[in-house]
Amino acid sequence: MSTPTTTPALKEWPLWEVFVRSKQGLEHKHCGSLHASDAQHALQMARDVYTRRQEGVSIWVVPSATITASEPDDKGELFDPAASKIYRHPTFYVLPDEVGHM
Amino acid sequence: MYTQALDLPPSPEDQGAVRLAPAASAQEALQAAFDRRIDADGRIEPQEWMPEAYRKTLVRQISQHAHSEIVGMLPEGNWISRAPSLKRKAILIAKVQDEGGHGLYLYSAAETLGTSRDEMLAALHSGKAKYSSIFNYPTLNWADVGVIGWLVDGAAIMNQIPLCRCSYGPYARAMVRVCKEESFHQRQGYEALLSMMKGTAEQRAMVQDAVNRWWWKCLAMFGPPDDQSPNSAQGMRWGIKRISNDELRQKFVDATVPQAEVLGITLPDPDLKWNESRQHYDYGPIDWDEFWATVNGNGPCNKERLATRVKAWNDGQWLRDAALAHAHKQTQRAIKEAA
Numbered sequence: 001m002s003t004p005t006t007t008p009a010l011k012e013w014p015l016w017e018v019f020v021r022s023k024q025g026l027e028h029k030h031c032g033s034l035h036a037s038d039a040q041h042a043l044q045m046a047r048d049v050y051t052r053r054q055e056g057v058s059i060w061v062v063p064s065a066t067i068t069a070s071e072p073d074d075k076g077e078l079f080d081p082a083a084s085k086i087y088r089h090p091t092f093y094v095l096p097d098e099v100g101h102m
Numbered sequence: 103m104y105t106q107a108l109d110l111p112p113s114p115e116d117q118g119a120v121r122l123a124p125a126a127s128a129q130e131a132l133q134a135a136f137d138r139r140i141d142a143d144g145r146i147e148p149q150e151w152m153p154e155a156y157r158k159t160l161v162r163q164i165s166q167h168a169h170s171e172i173v174g175m176l177p178e179g180n181w182i183s184r185a186p187s188l189k190r191k192a193i194l195i196a197k198v199q200d201e202g203g204h205g206l207y208l209y210s211a212a213e214t215l216g217t218s219r220d221e222m223l224a225a226l227h228s229g230k231a232k233y234s235s236i237f238n239y240p241t242l243n244w245a246d247v248g249v250i251g252w253l254v255d256g257a258a259i260m261n262q263i264p265l266c267r268c269s270y271g272p273y274a275r276a277m278v279r280v281c282k283e284e285s286f287h288q289r290q291g292y293e294a295l296l297s298m299m300k301g302t303a304e305q306r307a308m309v310q311d312a313v314n315r316w317w318w319k320c321l322a323m324f325g326p327p328d329d330q331s332p333n334s335a336q337g338m339r340w341g342i343k344r345i346s347n348d349e350l351r352q353k354f355v356d357a358t359v360p361q362a363e364v365l366g367i368t369l370p371d372p373d374l375k376w377n378e379s380r381q382h383y384d385y386g387p388i389d390w391d392e393f394w395a396t397v398n399g400n401g402p403c404n405k406e407r408l409a410t411r412v413k414a415w416n417d418g419q420w421l422r423d424a425a426l427a428h429a430h431k432q433t434q435r436a437i438k439e440a441a
Contacts, residue, residue, distance in 0.1 A: 041429070052200070
C-alpha cells in the first residue's frame with residue numbers, strides 16, 4: 001500500500017449551507033448549515049440534521065465559501081432607493097369604487 | 103436542553119480581551135447604532151458590527167448550550183439498550199438523535215460569530231467550557247428517563263422559549279427549530295411516567311424516587327437567584343436574556359405542580375404551597391452549595407461524562423480523516439478525468 005506524499009492537511013470538514021424544499025411547488029428555503037467532507041456527505045447529513053420530521057421533499061447543499069453576500073454597510077445604498085418609489089405598488093393607484101376588484 | 107452556566111462570570115483572560123477594544127469615536131458611533139437597534143427590539147445578523155463583549159457573551163452562551171445538547175445525549179443514551187419495549191426504544195433513539203441535532207444547530211449558530219467547531223470542541227474536551235450541570239447526575243432507573251423528559255426538558259423549554267426572541271438572529275432561529283422539537287421530548291417523558299403510574303406499586307415507587315432525586319436539580323437549572331446573577335442585567339440589556347432566572351423558575355413551578363397532581367406523585371418540598379396573594383406557588387430554599395460543587399466539577403458524573411465524550415471524539419478521528427481523504431481523492435480523480 002502506497003501512501004501519497006501529497007496527503008491533504010487534515011482539518012475540519014468544510015461548511016455547507018442547506019436549502020430545503022418543504023413541499024412540491026414551493027421554493028427551496030435556507031434552513032441552516034453543517035460540516036461535511038463532500039457534497040454527497042453533506043446531502044446525507046442535511047437529511048439527518050434538517051429533515052427528521054418530513055420537513056422536506058428535496059435538499060440543496062452549497063459550499064458556504066462559494067456564496068457571495070452583500071455588505072451590511074451597503075444596505076442603505078442598495079435598498080433605500082426603493083423606499084421612495086411607492087408607485088411600484090398597486091395601492092398607489094386610487095380607482096373609483098364602481099371598478100370593483102382590479 | 104439548556105445551560106445554566108450562562109451566568110458564570112467570564113474567565114479573566116476573556117475580560118482582558120474585552121478591555122483592549124479601543125474607544126475611538128468611530129467605535130462610539132457604531133456602538134450608538136447598535137444600541138438603537140437593540141432598543142428598537144431589532145435583530146443583529148452575523149456580518150454586522152457588534153460590541154466585542156456581546157460577541158464573546160454569545161459565543162460562550164451558544165457554545166455552552168450546544169455542549170449541553172451533546173453531553174445531554176449521554177445520560178439517556180445509557181437507556182437505549184435497556185428500554186422496556188421496542189416502542190420506548192424507538193422513541194428514545196429519536197429523542198437522543200434530536201439532542202444531537204440541536205447541538206449541531208447551535209454549533210452552527212456560534213460559528214457565525216467567528217469561532218470554529220474545532221475550537222469549541224477543544225474547549226469542551228479540555229474542561230474549559232461548561233455544559234448544563236443537570237447532566238452530571240446519574241440516571242439510575244427507567245423512571246429517570248421519563249423524569250428527564252418531563253422535568254429536565256420541561257425546564258429547558260421554559261428557558262428556551264424566550265430565547266426564540268433573542269437579539270442575535272442565528273441563535274433565535276436555531277431556538278425556534280429546537281423549541282418545535284422539544285415539546286415531543288417533554289410529552290413522551292410524561293406519558294412514559296403515566297404508564298408506570300398505572301402499573302405496580304413498585305413502578306409507582308420508582309417514579310416517586312426519580313422525581314425526588316431530580317426535582318431540586320431542575321429548579322437549580324434556571325441559574326442563581328436574580329440578586330446573585332451579575333451577568334443577567336447585561337444579558338437583558340442586550341436582548342439576549344428576556345426573562346430573569348427567578349421569574350422563569352416560578353413559571354416552571356407553577357406549570358409543574360398541577361402536572362404532578364395528575365400524575366399522582368408528590369414533589370419533594372414541604373414548603374411547596376399555593377400563595378393566594380402572590381397568585382403563585384411558594385417553594386423552599388435551593389441547595390446552591392451542591393449546585394456550585396457540581397458546576398465546578400465535583401458532581402457525581404462530571405468525570406465520567408467528559409471522559410465518554412472525549413473517547414467518542416478520539417475514536418471517531420480515523421473516520422473524520424478518512425472522509426476528508428476520500429473527498430480529496432474523488433476531487434483529484436475528477437480533475438484527472440476532465441483533463
